[in-house]
Amino acid sequence: MMKYWFWIFWLSMTLFMTCSCSSVKPYQKAKLNDAEMALAPRGIEKFQNNFLMYREGATGGNGGRTGGGCGCN
Amino acid sequence: MKKVVLTVATVLLMLSGAKAQTDSTKYRKLKVDEINFVSSYYSQTGDHSAVTGGVGTEKLTDFGNSIDLHLIRYDKRLNKHSLSFELGIDTYSSASSDNIDKVKNPASGNMHITSASRSDARFSPAASYLFENVEKKYSLGGGLSFSQEFDYTSLGGNVLFAQLLNQGNTELSAKASVFLDHWKIILPVELRDQENNGFKYKQGDSAPRNSYNLALSWSQVINKELQMALLADIGYQTGQLGTAYQRVYFKDGDTNADNDPVFSEKMPDHRFKLPVGLRLNYFMSDHFILRSFYRYYHDSWGLNAHTVELELPYKVTPFLSIAPFYRFYSQNRVKYFKPYGEHLLTDEYYTSDYDLSKFKSNMFGVNFRLVSGDGILGIKPLNTLELRYNYYDRNDGLKSHLVTLALKFK
Numbered sequence: 001m002m003k004y005w006f007w008i009f010w011l012s013m014t015l016f017m018t019c020s021c022s023s024v025k026p027y028q029k030a031k032l033n034d035a036e037m038a039l040a041p042r043g044i045e046k047f048q049n050n051f052l053m054y055r056e057g058a059t060g061g062n063g064g065r066t067g068g069g070c071g072c073n
Numbered sequence: 074m075k076k077v078v079l080t081v082a083t084v085l086l087m088l089s090g091a092k093a094q095t096d097s098t099k100y101r102k103l104k105v106d107e108i109n110f111v112s113s114y115y116s117q118t119g120d121h122s123a124v125t126g127g128v129g130t131e132k133l134t135d136f137g138n139s140i141d142l143h144l145i146r147y148d149k150r151l152n153k154h155s156l157s158f159e160l161g162i163d164t165y166s167s168a169s170s171d172n173i174d175k176v177k178n179p180a181s182g183n184m185h186i187t188s189a190s191r192s193d194a195r196f197s198p199a200a201s202y203l204f205e206n207v208e209k210k211y212s213l214g215g216g217l218s219f220s221q222e223f224d225y226t227s228l229g230g231n232v233l234f235a236q237l238l239n240q241g242n243t244e245l246s247a248k249a250s251v252f253l254d255h256w257k258i259i260l261p262v263e264l265r266d267q268e269n270n271g272f273k274y275k276q277g278d279s280a281p282r283n284s285y286n287l288a289l290s291w292s293q294v295i296n297k298e299l300q301m302a303l304l305a306d307i308g309y310q311t312g313q314l315g316t317a318y319q320r321v322y323f324k325d326g327d328t329n330a331d332n333d334p335v336f337s338e339k340m341p342d343h344r345f346k347l348p349v350g351l352r353l354n355y356f357m358s359d360h361f362i363l364r365s366f367y368r369y370y371h372d373s374w375g376l377n378a379h380t381v382e383l384e385l386p387y388k389v390t391p392f393l394s395i396a397p398f399y400r401f402y403s404q405n406r407v408k409y410f411k412p413y414g415e416h417l418l419t420d421e422y423y424t425s426d427y428d429l430s431k432f433k434s435n436m437f438g439v440n441f442r443l444v445s446g447d448g449i450l451g452i453k454p455l456n457t458l459e460l461r462y463n464y465y466d467r468n469d470g471l472k473s474h475l476v477t478l479a480l481k482f483k
Contacts, residue, residue: 026241036394040302043109043481047115051465051473057372
């Protein structure tokens, strides 16, 4: 199962590498620069990500906080 | 309270220093770019408290607040310098923590509560600096963080580097973080005076827990409507990784004065974590955007997890958006987990913490976002108002609600 997901992940990455050859000019980035398109968690998700870090075994890999604190409540 | 006052005073001093610098030269103007305020209320119910060995109430409420201040200035070469200060304060009340000091009344034989641990506050200031070189298109920064609650202290530091490539269509970044934490050991009340309680620390001892992380990211513009980011966090933890006041009840043996076969949770003193994530955001039409995220997680305790998140912001106007979202999460159990009363005394490590058990969870909710350059609700500097609601449902019975309000002043 783990290998299955691993290969899907790396296949996706290779596809994106292939796609990334085309260059988008700065004046063509109006949509990409929209706040909703940000490639990061929203600021308002800070407390949501804290409780998920406490309630679930998996952490990190989402561009958010990765450590510190006991996570024990 | 004393710490809050001290931190506020420190921030004010820094601000006055910033203002002094503002007056010195024109190009070195340091100005407040934005102030963010986030406030949330979290409420949880469940019946698998780890404090009482995987049975009992998990009722918990948390009221969290944070304020952060971003200051920027541009130097002679138009390079950007950003300073950020953050202060977070949480107050929580936990029914399960309350049971750390659960004791049996010798006269009646009934259990009763004497705990002072049912509520506490967490205080967490942080500061960071970021330098962005416009010509060479790189960023370099670092930060410090601190967090304190009644039995836990965390001191963190990080450095980061990011490089823009391919006319700004590619960004590679790396962030290294260290957290040097200390835990004041609190044992369940019935184990505190026992000589042979199977635990390496005694009540009140200070136990270290250190975390080291390397976060790598690669962001890529695919076309005018589509961009992605590949994220990996390599994490290593060492020290006291089990929670001393979480009880584990065994199938065999009589190990305490009440003849309950019970020990404190015991876990390995190191853990290696490897989560890898993929974000993909697509501007589908003038009104709809798709935000998506997938993460695979693996660690040395045998935990494997998958996370999928989908969010569909609908732009009612360019300034108002409504975004329903859904998140699915699935994990197997760590090697050391067994439910109440199923561990054997021959087990080397043991936990009955259901956060480390096998489960699936669903979370959904909605995010409202209002942006206005002219102010909101008649408050001119109020630039953005966001309101978010989450409902979380774990298939072991844990359920929670979270409401968050975020305000941005510019």
